[in-house]
Amino acid sequence: MPSLVSVVGLALAIVPVIASPAGTSFESCLRPKLSKAAKLITAQSDVIVPRWTEYKEFSTGHIVNVSTEADVQASVQCANQAGVQFFAQSGGNAWATTWSLGENDVVINLRHMNSIEFNMERTLVKVGGGATVAELTDAAYANNTQVVTANCNCVGAMGATMGAGYSRMMGERGFMIDNIVSFRVVLASGEIVDASSTTNADLWWAMRGAGGNFGIVVSSIMKAYPTPAAQNGAWVGNLIFSEDKIENVVSAVNNLTLTSKMAIFFYFANGGAPDYTPVFMVTPFYLSGGNTTAATAEARKAFASIFDLAPEADTTTWTPYNEVNAGSESFCVTGNRKVSYGAAQGQLDPTTWRAIYTDYTNFLTENGGDNVGSSLILMEAYSLQFAEQKGDYSSAYAWRSTNRFNTVAIAWYTDESLDETANSWASQVRDDWRATSGLKSNSTYINFAFGDESLEDIYGDNVPILQSLKSYYDPQNKFNQFFPLV
Ligand SMILES: Cc1cc2nc3c(=O)[nH]c(=O)nc-3n(C[C@H](O)[C@H](O)[C@H](O)COP(=O)(O)OP(=O)(O)OC[C@H]3O[C@@H](n4cnc5c(N)ncnc54)[C@H](O)[C@@H]3O)c2cc1C
The missing domain is CATH 3.40.462.20 (Vanillyl-alcohol Oxidase; Chain A, domain 3)
Structure with a gap:
């Protein structure tokens, strides 16, 4: 296990966000900040969030269909200012019953941030935070390469990765988390950072297994494995x-x-x-x-x-x-x-x-x-x-x-x-x-x-170190919907 000193001691490369006055409502804070392609769905009555299971489905006051990194940052920042809870969604397949979202809260839906770009050598791929397994697999096949993904097309690639990501091909290449080169993450404060083995390595370690507690991945660089079509x-x-x-x-x-x-x-x-x-x-x-x-x-x-x-x-x-x-x-x-x-x-x-x-x-x-x-x-x-x-x-x-x-x-x-x-x-x-x-x-x-x-x-026995990292990266426990650490 990495020592807390070694993992927390790394410097943050933070890109600041522009603040809005405290006390503004979520909607009035967010609307002027959203990109043209983003969409904010609000309702006086609850909005039901479509998910794989309707058991323990949750209602929410707002769904933000984000389109850019800045949309995600602004959504988090405005939720904080309005004092409402928020939750990131990509594939919508999580079946756990740990949610506590209510009628004023916010779902940040990343499905439109689903771009997939391979490097020339087809050994690396930049995956948008909302891409599904189907989108990633299809793009890899079209580029004569393979990417380690979960086994069902509907699953959000980053959603699965936040927990580990079991894959049929993991015997040769490991879990999805073993194939992450870096994450680009919006933190609980709305700040955006990169996390990799050399930058914010403590966050990179924590997000590969307990990701839902630490941030929203807007994109990730993953390994890819060039493979001839035949x-x-x-x-x-x-x-x-x-x-x-x-x-x-x-x-x-x-x-x-x-x-x-x-x-x-x-x-x-x-x-x-x-x-x-x-x-x-x-x-x-x-x-x-x-x-x-x-x-x-x-x-x-x-x-x-x-x-x-x-x-x-x-x-x-x-x-x-x-x-x-x-x-x-x-x-x-x-x-x-x-x-x-x-x-x-x-x-x-x-x-x-x-x-x-x-x-x-x-x-x-x-x-x-x-x-x-x-x-x-x-x-x-x-x-x-x-x-x-x-x-x-x-x-x-x-x-x-x-x-x-x-x-x-x-x-x-x-x-x-x-x-x-x-x-x-x-x-x-x-x-x-x-x-x-x-x-x-x-x-x-x-x-x-x-x-x-x-x-x-x-x-497992990572609970204490994860809780320490949590108090550093998310001291107010904003990411508290999916097996919260505190
Ligand atoms: C049909 C089906 C097949 C499955 N197959 C597999 C499999 O083969 N291998 C496997 O390991 N698991 C599998 N799972 C489990 C799956 O990994 C989890 O359900 C996972 O949480 C789903 O992610 P999602 O994005 O689809 O769901 P969501 O409900 O959208 O998200 C799940 C969790 O991930 C978080 N999250 C989603 N996107 C992001 C993001 N961009 N940044 C940060 N956090 C994010 C959410 O906040 C939430 O906590 C399967 C589940 C189902 C229902």
Whole structure:
């Protein structure tokens, strides 16, 4: 862990903002300062902010669709002067329940700040703070290069990065946070700074795992990996197993050594209307060298222990890089209520997974597929090879070498009256996972957490140093909406 002296001692390169008189309303302060392309949406009644889940949705008095760095600075500064809370949004996918925004507060929406620019060599990319995974992936593919991103197109690239950013290709290249060269950040004061390993290195360390507590990233320089078109893709697809194979498959995944090109996921889902028959689906991934027989054979060999269990269906195939996320589009659907409880595990216990499968099928039957049929259980396992080499304290994300498996139970429904049932089921699944996780603590990936976890569950033993940095960079706790440190 870096010492506080070493991290706080670095000089700030601050660009000042122009002050407005104290006591002005947010709107009257902001309007004259906004760029032409920016838009301020206000309402006497509450404005509902569109997000991935409507569970615990929040209302707000103002949404600012920012367009420039100065718009973001002015939004923060005017919110401070008006004494209202603010919150940055890019993809809108965060499902945590830690919000406390109210009807006078402000959402700073960065979606229009989504520019993506590669350098000539295609080894670096400047990513706007509001760009999505889809936009970044498409741009990379068009430029014959790759960027490490989260696995679903709808996710905000910087939103995921603030927590760590798990990616299928992380075995070779690390988390998204391991691919950040620098951030350009608007601080709680409205000042704008750069953060990198050499400039404000303490902020750079803290923002890679606890970013939501420290600032708004208006842009970031990320690494990119030039890849010829013929090789720009991966081997991926779905394997369907009959439910009697659950124990064997879970055991095989538990025992699988993930080399750096590999990742594997499995799901309890269902076949949809009218029967909502449960489905056990496994999704292996291999960062293969091209659409060749040899590359496919290499990928299949890596997952031989899974194929040996004789899947009933197999759609695995080489897929262009810009289409690799296509299989998760249904997960990106916005709206509806989605109560999501995440956990981490150091091992997969076949007996626990059998019990969870039984509970999943009961949940569907008892509440009706038409009501809760989109609910699912998911498990993700990535090669931690690269991430471990970086070292546990190389960034604020505390669990890079601990969480071998990340799991989420998602109760997905529309009828508010099911809230209690949904919470009861999904939290019970989390309890079952925790009971057999083989981990010393309930270490949880911040971006998969529900919101009721302790600070130690989220930030591990980085809590004290993060709180010290917080008191320096955000002494009035303005960034207080997403797993706040104080
Ligand atoms: C469908 C789906 C798929 C997912 N897949 C993955 C995955 O493959 N890998 C993975 O690691 N996670 C994944 N996640 C979790 C995801 O990383 C988090 O939900 C993340 O918080 C979403 O970021 P967002 O920008 O989309 O959401 P938002 O709700 O807009 O933001 C989430 C958080 O990030 C902050 N934030 C957003 N933009 C910025 C910015 N520019 N500067 C500073 N703070 C910002 C927000 O203030 C908030 O605290 C997935 C989630 C969903 C719903």
